[in-house]
Amino acid sequence: MRKLLPVVISSILLSNFLAAEVAANSAPAVQPLAEKAGWEFTLGINLGYSAGRSQLNTNNDNAVNENLNNNGQAISKPFIFPTARAQYTFTELKTQIFAGDSREKISTAKFQYELGITHLFNNSSEMTVAYFPQMLSFNDAWQDPYLTGSTRTTTDENAQGGRFALTRIAGSTITLKYAFAFTAIENEHSGQSLGLNAKQLTMLQRDSLYQRAEIETMYSIAPGIFFKPALQYTTRSADGEAHNFDQYGLQLSLLVFKGRHSLITTLNTGIKKFAVENPAFNEKQNTVNAGLFSVYSYDQALNWQPLSFNLLAGYTKEDSDINFYDSEGFFTSTGITYQF
Numbered sequence: 001m002r003k004l005l006p007v008v009i010s011s012i013l014l015s016n017f018l019a020a021e022v023a024a025n026s027a028p029a030v031q032p033l034a035e036k037a038g039w040e041f042t043l044g045i046n047l048g049y050s051a052g053r054s055q056l057n058t059n060n061d062n063a064v065n066e067n068l069n070n071n072g073q074a075i076s077k078p079f080i081f082p083t084a085r086a087q088y089t090f091t092e093l094k095t096q097i098f099a100g101d102s103r104e105k106i107s108t109a110k111f112q113y114e115l116g117i118t119h120l121f122n123n124s125s126e127m128t129v130a131y132f133p134q135m136l137s138f139n140d141a142w143q144d145p146y147l148t149g150s151t152r153t154t155t156d157e158n159a160q161g162g163r164f165a166l167t168r169i170a171g172s173t174i175t176l177k178y179a180f181a182f183t184a185i186e187n188e189h190s191g192q193s194l195g196l197n198a199k200q201l202t203m204l205q206r207d208s209l210y211q212r213a214e215i216e217t218m219y220s221i222a223p224g225i226f227f228k229p230a231l232q233y234t235t236r237s238a239d240g241e242a243h244n245f246d247q248y249g250l251q252l253s254l255l256v257f258k259g260r261h262s263l264i265t266t267l268n269t270g271i272k273k274f275a276v277e278n279p280a281f282n283e284k285q286n287t288v289n290a291g292l293f294s295v296y297s298y299d300q301a302l303n304w305q306p307l308s309f310n311l312l313a314g315y316t317k318e319d320s321d322i323n324f325y326d327s328e329g330f331f332t333s334t335g336i337t338y339q340f
Helices: 005-026 199-205
Strands: 037-055 074-089 095-101 113-120 126-132 141-143 154-167 175-185 208-216 218-222 226-240 246-257 260-275 287-298 306-320 328-340
Touching: 095 141
Parallel strands: none
Antiparallel strands: 037 074, 037 328, 074 095, 095 113, 113 126, 126 154, 141 154, 154 175, 175 208, 208 226, 218 226, 226 246, 246 260, 260 287, 287 306, 306 328
């Protein structure tokens, strides 16, 4: 499922990131960004299976929609995908530049790379600034998602943006994050098959600015066991006001580390409040969403220091006041990660 794969990628990267973050948070003194200066690379390959249902899934099996009162065809398929990340740490071990798969996404899940820099301050705070450039052809959308009785045509959906994070502020466990993303539909035909007037068609335009603010903290509840809650606020400002929303989210993570083993389980839930009625349905698209993700990692696989084994599973569900926008998805995957 094209919309779900980036969530899998993010989960793998997040597990590696959280392991390093926990080590730094639980240490009595300021920890450097890396063990030594220079380049470090992370490569991974993952095999998996995904299944789900969403009208926004651009799989060919979902191209024909008979009516607007359903949430699409059930789609399942195996998948394979690589991950890659490179970072360079300067001599003082307090500044690091990086490029690779993005750990942060604030719009609907997309495949995206980022370029950024992290700096460690003497009070243990870390500041990260990153930018992800526009990448053509990696993501797509329906030209007119509301077309019924005929084959829907895809078009490119491009995104670019950035993020800022201030971690362990003044040596505390508090982290603040902000991110933004601009998205643009190349051939926007939303609602043209419905006989709407010009004003109503304008309300369905999807080019958007997404913004997210987040505050999180972390608690040690036992040796090697950590609890990490986070509050999120996301807003979408679209050219078409029917897509504008405010989203309020809660994320709870349990992190368990024992020797070579790590298990990170995250529960998230939230609500989306839309500004106006969608003219295709004469109803607001208010939505409740929930998800559960779990990542197991085994370091030094085959007794080889740079190699890690990963096992992931996740489930997401969105329940909208408009049946067309209901969605759910499941994935499971396994793979290896190599660091050098």
